[in-house]
Amino acid sequence: MPIPRPLANLGSSLDDVLFNFVVNLLPDDVISNSFIRPRLARWLGLRCGEGTQIRNGIFYEDHRRLIVGSNVLLNRKAHLDAGGGIRIGHNVRFGPQVMMVTGSHEVGSPGMRTGPLVYKPIAIGDGCWMGAHVFVGPGVTIGAGCIVSAGSVVLRSMPAHYLIAGNPARPVSPLSGADREAGGTPAALPSE
Numbered sequence: 001m002p003i004p005r006p007l008a009n010l011g012s013s014l015d016d017v018l019f020n021f022v023v024n025l026l027p028d029d030v031i032s033n034s035f036i037r038p039r040l041a042r043w044l045g046l047r048c049g050e051g052t053q054i055r056n057g058i059f060y061e062d063h064r065r066l067i068v069g070s071n072v073l074l075n076r077k078a079h080l081d082a083g084g085g086i087r088i089g090h091n092v093r094f095g096p097q098v099m100m101v102t103g104s105h106e107v108g109s110p111g112m113r114t115g116p117l118v119y120k121p122i123a124i125g126d127g128c129w130m131g132a133h134v135f136v137g138p139g140v141t142i143g144a145g146c147i148v149s150a151g152s153v154v155l156r157s158m159p160a161h162y163l164i165a166g167n168p169a170r171p172v173s174p175l176s177g178a179d180r181e182a183g184g185t186p187a188a189l190p191s192e
Helices: 005-023 030-043
Strands: 059-061 066-068 079-081 086-088 099-101 103-107 114-119 122-124 162-166 169-174
Touching (some): 005 030
Parallel strands (some): 066 086
Antiparallel strands (some): 103 114
16 A cells, blocks of 8 residues: 555655754864765765765755765755755855755646646756855756856756856856866766
């Protein structure tokens, strides 16, 4: 007999509650951010590469569907809703309070405009810099080597090596060095 959907999600929800509690229990200092928290997060099921720094106060939803490359900085108070899957490349930097949400709702009937929940994956290319308070919506891919300005709301995919800004965000100008690969030859992300 199949487990009813709400009960099937209960284990995942409890797993996320435990993960968020334990990972955010540590102080926000260099040793915790660079060594202890990433190792603890890996032990609890987060797939992240070597050299990744994880600051305090990050909220994870469906953390087992989040893949983080090497040499990444996940800054304070980020919100990572990975229900649809989030892939963050190598050498990526987050400013504080970056929000990535993979779930949204279809438009419902006039009686209830919130329709069924749908998930779409998010992908952030190697070498990107996400400014403070950036929002990235479902189904967005940001190409390698982009800078996303603080406060931008990214609702559609963006080409590689651009300055991205605005609400809604748009490519503003190409960045110099676009002919070079961001961070050198990309390595494989942690296994899926």
